[in-house]
Amino acid sequence: MSCKESAKKTEALVEEAPVVETEVVKETSDLKVYNFTEIEPLLHKTGDKIYVVNFWATWCAPCVKELPYFEKITEDYANKDVEVLLVSLDFSKQYETKLIPFIKTHQLKSEVVALNDPDSNAWIPKVDPEWSGSIPATIIYKGNTRKFFEKSFTYEELQTEINQFLN
C-alpha cells in the first residue's frame, strides 16, 4: 500500500491498484465524485472479472427503469466475478437533493459513482467512439474484450450479453 501510494497516478492505470480511494476529488456524504480522467481507469480494469458499467441519471426515466436489472446482476452474478458500476450523470447541484436520496431510498447494492465533467465532447468519444451521448448507455468488458450499448436493456437482454463473457 505504501509504495502504491507514492506511485504516480498514471501507473495506477496499468496496475490493479485501489485507485478508488486515492483519486476521489470530493466526497459529498458517501458519494464518490470523479472527473473523467479519474473515472477512466474504472473503465479499463485488468484481470479476469467481467465489468458492467452503466451510465445513468435519476432524471432519466429509461435508466431508472432498467436500474433494477443491473441490481439483479449484482446479486445473481455475485459468485461469477461480475462487477457492476453505476456511473451517475446527475447534475452536480442535485447530488444532495436527488442522487444521494435516490441511492438511499432504493438501497442500491451496486457501486455508484458520480461523473462530474461538463466538457462531455472531450470524454464521450473516449468511453466509446460510437456513443452519441444519449443515456442509458452501458459497457460490458473483460480484459481487452468489450461491448458498448447505447440502449435500454431488459433483464434477459442484459443476461444474454453478460453470459457471452462467461466462458
Place this chain on the structure above:
Amino acid sequence: MKTIKHMSALLVLLVLSAFAPVKDTGGYKVGDIATDFKLKNVDGKMVSLKDYKDAKGYIVIFTCNTCPYAVAYEDRIIDLDKKYAAKGYPVVAIMPNNVKVKPADNLDAMKVRAEEKGFTFPYLIDADQTIYPQYGATKTPHVFVLQKTKKGNEVKYIGAIDDNFEDPSAVNTKYVENAVDALLEDKAIKETETKAIGCSIKV
C-alpha cells in the same frame, strides 16, 4: 433455387440489421442534404423550412420539455434565435419524443412551455416520429445547423450547443455560434461535429 438463394440472402440481411448497432441507423453526416418537413407548431400552424424565404440557413434543434439537459439549454436556445434569426439563421425547434411515453411533452404541454419561456422560434412536434430518424437525432438537445445551398439544405454542423451544459458562465467553446459565425463569414467551420450527453429520444 435462385429465389431461395435470394431469400436466404435477404434473411441474412434482415437478421444482421436486427442486430445492427446504433451507428448504422443512418442519419445525416456533415455535407448531406437534409430533408424539409411539414410539422405542427405550438400555434397550430404547419411549418416547413421552405417557408423561410429569406433564410440563409437554419439552426434545427431537437429538444423537449422533459429532459433536464434540454431545459438547461432553453435560455441559450432563445439567445441563439435572438442573435442569429436576424442574420439569416433562425432556430427551428422540434420535439421528437413519443408523447404516449412522455405525456409532459405533448403539444399542449409544449404550448405552455413555449409561452412560459417566451420562445421566439417555432416549437414543432414530430408527431409521427418520422423526421428525427432521418436527421439521425438520438437525444435532446441535438443540434443540426443547415445552410441553404442550390443543392438543398446542407448539413454543416451536428452536435452540442456548447461545452458546458450545467453552467452557461463556465462555457469555453460555443460550438453552434462558432459554426454559424463561420458560415456567415464564409469560413470553414473548425468543429463540425461534437458530442454531448442528452436524454434518449423516447420511442
